[in-house]
Amino acid sequence: MNTPCLVEMHGISKRFPGVKANDSVDLRLFAGEIHCLLGENGSGKSTLMTILSGLYKPDAGQLFIHGAPVTFHSPRDAIRAGIGMVHQHFKLVETFTVAQNIVLGDRKLSFVPNMDQVESALADLSRRYKLAIDPKARVWQLSVGERQRVEIVKMLYRGCETLILDEPTAVLTPQETRELFSILREMADQGKAIVVITHKLREVMEIADRVTVLRKGHKVAEYTRGSFSEAQLARAMVGKEIISRIRRQPSNAGEEVLRLEKVAAFNDSGGRLESVSLSVREGEIFGIAGVAGNGQRELAEVISGLRRISQGSIYINGVDMTGSSIRQRISAGISYVPEDRLGTGLVPGLGIVENVILKGYHTPAYSLGPFLKRRDALSKSMELVSKFNIFASSLESPVSMLSGGNLQKLLLAREFSSDPKLIVAVYPVRGLDIGATDAVHRLIIEEKEKGAAVLLISEDLDEVLKLSDRIGVLYEGRLAGPVNREDTDIEELGLMMMGASGEVASGGIGSC
Amino acid sequence: MALEAVKPGRITIEKDFSPSPFMQILVPLIAVILALAICGLFLLLSGQDPFAAYSKMFFGVIGTSYGMTETILKAIPLMLAGLGLGLAFRMRLWNIGGEGQLHMGAFAATGVALFMPDYPIWVVLPLMFLAACFAGGVWALLCAVPRAYLGVNETITTLMLNYVAIFWVDYLVYGPWKDPEGFNFPLTATFSESATLPALAGSRIHFGLIIGLIMAVILYVVIYKTRWGYEIRVIGESEPAARYAGMNIRRQIILVMFVSGALCGLAGMSEVSGLVHRLRPGFSPGYGYTAIIVAWLANLNPLATVVVAVLFGALETGGYIIQTSGISANLVSVIQGTLLFFVLGGEILVRYRIRLAKPAVSAGEDSA
Numbered sequence: 112m113n114t115p116c117l118v119e120m121h122g123i124s125k126r127f128p129g130v131k132a133n134d135s136v137d138l139r140l141f142a143g144e145i146h147c148l149l150g151e152n153g154s155g156k157s158t159l160m161t162i163l164s165g166l167y168k169p170d171a172g173q174l175f176i177h178g179a180p181v182t183f184h185s186p187r188d189a190i191r192a193g194i195g196m197v198h199q200h201f202k203l204v205e206t207f208t209v210a211q212n213i214v215l216g217d218r219k220l221s222f223v224p225n226m227d228q229v230e231s232a233l234a235d236l237s238r239r240y241k242l243a244i245d246p247k248a249r250v251w252q253l254s255v256g257e258r259q260r261v262e263i264v265k266m267l268y269r270g271c272e273t274l275i276l277d278e279p280t281a282v283l284t285p286q287e288t289r290e291l292f293s294i295l296r297e298m299a300d301q302g303k304a305i306v307v308i309t310h311k312l313r314e315v316m317e318i319a320d321r322v323t324v325l326r327k328g329h330k331v332a333e334y335t336r337g338s339f340s341e342a343q344l345a346r347a348m349v350g351k352e353i354i355s356r357i358r359r360q361p362s363n364a365g366e367e368v369l370r371l372e373k374v375a376a377f378n379d380s381g382g383r384l385e386s387v388s389l390s391v392r393e394g395e396i397f398g399i400a401g402v403a404g405n406g407q408r409e410l411a412e413v414i415s416g417l418r419r420i421s422q423g424s425i426y427i428n429g430v431d432m433t434g435s436s437i438r439q440r441i442s443a444g445i446s447y448v449p450e451d452r453l454g455t456g457l458v459p460g461l462g463i464v465e466n467v468i469l470k471g472y473h474t475p476a477y478s479l480g481p482f483l484k485r486r487d488a489l490s491k492s493m494e495l496v497s498k499f500n501i502f503a504s505s506l507e508s509p510v511s512m513l514s515g516g517n518l519q520k521l522l523l524a525r526e527f528s529s530d531p532k533l534i535v536a537v538y539p540v541r542g543l544d545i546g547a548t549d550a551v552h553r554l555i556i557e558e559k560e561k562g563a564a565v566l567l568i569s570e571d572l573d574e575v576l577k578l579s580d581r582i583g584v585l586y587e588g589r590l591a592g593p594v595n596r597e598d599t600d601i602e603e604l605g606l607m608m609m610g611a612s613g614e615v616a617s618g619g620i621g622s623c
Numbered sequence: 624m625a626l627e628a629v630k631p632g633r634i635t636i637e638k639d640f641s642p643s644p645f646m647q648i649l650v651p652l653i654a655v656i657l658a659l660a661i662c663g664l665f666l667l668l669s670g671q672d673p674f675a676a677y678s679k680m681f682f683g684v685i686g687t688s689y690g691m692t693e694t695i696l697k698a699i700p701l702m703l704a705g706l707g708l709g710l711a712f713r714m715r716l717w718n719i720g721g722e723g724q725l726h727m728g729a730f731a732a733t734g735v736a737l738f739m740p741d742y743p744i745w746v747v748l749p750l751m752f753l754a755a756c757f758a759g760g761v762w763a764l765l766c767a768v769p770r771a772y773l774g775v776n777e778t779i780t781t782l783m784l785n786y787v788a789i790f791w792v793d794y795l796v797y798g799p800w801k802d803p804e805g806f807n808f809p810l811t812a813t814f815s816e817s818a819t820l821p822a823l824a825g826s827r828i829h830f831g832l833i834i835g836l837i838m839a840v841i842l843y844v845v846i847y848k849t850r851w852g853y854e855i856r857v858i859g860e861s862e863p864a865a866r867y868a869g870m871n872i873r874r875q876i877i878l879v880m881f882v883s884g885a886l887c888g889l890a891g892m893s894e895v896s897g898l899v900h901r902l903r904p905g906f907s908p909g910y911g912y913t914a915i916i917v918a919w920l921a922n923l924n925p926l927a928t929v930v931v932a933v934l935f936g937a938l939e940t941g942g943y944i945i946q947t948s949g950i951s952a953n954l955v956s957v958i959q960g961t962l963l964f965f966v967l968g969g970e971i972l973v974r975y976r977i978r979l980a981k982p983a984v985s986a987g988e989d990s991a
Contacts, residue, residue, distance in 0.1 A: 417866060438869030447867070455867050460860040465853070469868045472853055481849045 195266030398579030516547030707886025720781030722911025728888025759888020831893030
């Protein structure tokens with residue numbers, strides 16, 4: 112490569128309690144390229160970029176910008192050196208305008224800033240990189256995709272030559288993703304270096320000029336466009352051959368298990384679930400897609416009884432359970448895999464045994480009069496640990512010491528061992544590595560085959576499409592669909608995620 | 624752009640996920656020694672010989688039957704109140720109202736004693752027991768109910784009700800319940816024989832000790848072996864998980880606070896019925912507050928609470944003993960505070976580990 116090396120990271124190491132997040136990692140970034148940083152959760156890719164953006168200091172190693180060694184003491188130093196990072200969670204003041212947000216913290220600004228000048232500079236940037244943005248708009252009015260563009264423009268305005276984006280597509284619909292990618296390409300063509308942190312192979316295949324793969328803090332591979340395949344990337348990322356043996360079985364749907372009729376509910380910040388109707392039958396997986404924060408959590412809580420509804424009714428196996436308590440629903444066979452595994456689904460400070468009995472401690476299986484049947488709980492725990500391949504050093508030490516995959520397996524073990532009629536699973540594989548993801552998917556499909564009705568809430572369209580028999584989309588508290596898996600594709604779901612009704616079957620989605 | 628080498632030898636603190644049992648014993652031990660050393664320094668600065676003071680305290684407590692008896696007598700209310708408060712703390716209910724609940728328990732027990740002087744002991748004592756539990760429990764409920772239904776902060780309400788309870792007892796002994804034959808001293812009449820907790824084997828130590836030990840065992844079994852205790856532990860660890868499992872958190876707040884207050888009330892009853900034999904102002908030198916420290920130092924474990932209560936009883940007794948050499952008994956409060964400080968600080972050392980980072984590679988050597 113002849114273009115000048117913009118950034119070089121040499122032998123970077125960083126330790127955190129108990130883990131070596133980066134172990135002498137080398138990385139070089141060139142002007143004009145889109146560089147993907149690929150790795151599973153916990154492989155150290157975010158740490159590496161956080162070091163480059165000046166937030167962390169490396170324990171060892173050296174940074175070079177334009178060939179000169181540098182040390183960053185704060186993100187301000189990094190920005191001065193031309194490196195900007197767009198974090199997964201945007202750092203914007205909602206009540207300020209776009210222009211105000213962009214100049215926030217800019218020390219060159221005069222005491223009474225000339226906003227007209229700022230705004231015209233922004234308009235220039237927006238034209239130059241084909242980034243549609245209105246400098247006068249207030250941030251709270253903007254969609255997630257637009258907010259992300261504001262963050263990008265902010266970095267451009269500060270003169271960044273290297274732009275790092277941390278999992279930028281996690282919050283976007285497929286269409287917004289495509290738009291983002293074309294913006295990134297435009298910026299690269301004009302001489303910027305772009306780093307995209309991701310764990311999605313499809314994205315790497317789509318945009319990467321070069322890709323660096325990290326695994327457990329080590330750099331394991333580096334490829335240039337054209338020299339890698341999806342399978343190669345997967346192997347590098349996981350370290351072994353992963354053949355997903357998951358194939359969707361045709362649905363063999365039986366009796367209706369769950370029915371929601373025009374359910375409405377408020378959430379904590381005042382948003383709501385509006386007139387949601389759906390039905391899930393035995394032996395079927397009903398997928399709920401949609402960008403997180405559009406009512407997914409509320410929907411799950413309404414069904415499990417953790418959240419009260421303001422309108423509508425809920426039927427389980429034909430019985431009206433609208434006003435039933437959480438415990439009544441548990442004994443009716445509802446099993447709930449919550450988004451927050453550790454803290455809601457599992458008690459962090461208690462051991463495996465005491466987490467196994469969390470839902471059944473009051474039943475004759477685990478208690479006799481006022482006393483707990485400790486021996487029965489222990490033998491059940493041992494049985495589940497071996498059956499679900501949970502790796503734990505002890506059954507008594509706090510479960511907060513288990514890894515994410517083992518936590519989720521423990522949670523599923525408890526939930527599925529009660530032979531549930533209905534499973535509500537929210538983001539069941541979030542943060543899990545490929546191996547654990549596969550295991551969780553297999554378990555869910557097993558339950559479906561045993562005749563359980565499954566409501567799968569996910570933000571990953573690939574996951575929804577892989578597992579579901581029917582799919583609905585939540586957008587601003589309303590449910591669009593459902594559509595049959597066979598009759599839909601990623602394109603249509605993407606449109607539904609943005610509120611377009613598409614060929615929506617049932618009512619419920621109105622104007623937008 | 625600054626060219627600068629990373630500074631060598633930084634200190635980092637990291638979480639230790641598996642503290643060894645050895646550390647768990649060693650660290651509190653060192654904490655106690657450090658606390659004594661700091662207070663010794665304090666003594667030295669005020670012109671006293673710390674070794675003389677400590678040895679006088681130690682041998683005064685261990686070496687004399689007076690010291691031993693006093694130690695146990697002081698341990699009894701600390702034990703009962705510490706057990707009660709520890710139960711509430713386990714559910715993250717910050718019941719700071721032990722002192723008030725203890726006063727209300729003493730008040731209710733005294734009421735039974737004063738107005739039923741002629742009944743047999745097997746009627747009066749059980750009634751006093753129940754009345755004290757009930758009064759302490761209800762006093763705690765005054766804070767538990769608003770907490771459960773309206774989210775009112777129980778730390779503040781329990782604390783404020785302490786003053787109300789103390790003044791209520793003062794009012795009674797200065798006013799309506801003053802002993803008519805007491806030469807106008809603010810005291811109630813002495814309890815009858817049937818309102819007095821029996822003494823153990825000819826000593827001054829009374830039956831309250833047995834009550835305390837029984838309660839400790841019962842609580843231990845309840846917390847670790849029963850459904851109710853399991854619920855308390857789950858709620859204390861994670862309220863969302865408890866809700867998720869369908870537990871009734873409101874009911875538990877009310878129940879646990881009632882039991883917590885009842886145990887503190889029992890501490891009050893055992894004081895007036897076992898030791899003072901009447902109600903008088905200031906009968907408790909802040910047992911309800913000291914019990915907070917006792918409960919925490921025992922790590923909220925009921926059996927450990929008994930041990931810590933005895934240690935604190937010894938400390939208090941030692942304070943009285945060294946007064947004869949002209950050292951203020953308030954020294955004991957200083958030692959208690961310092962102890963808590965070091966033991967809680969030591970907790971962090973058990974759970975975290977300090978690591979000296981290796982010097983990072985400097986720019987000069989590396990930029991070839």
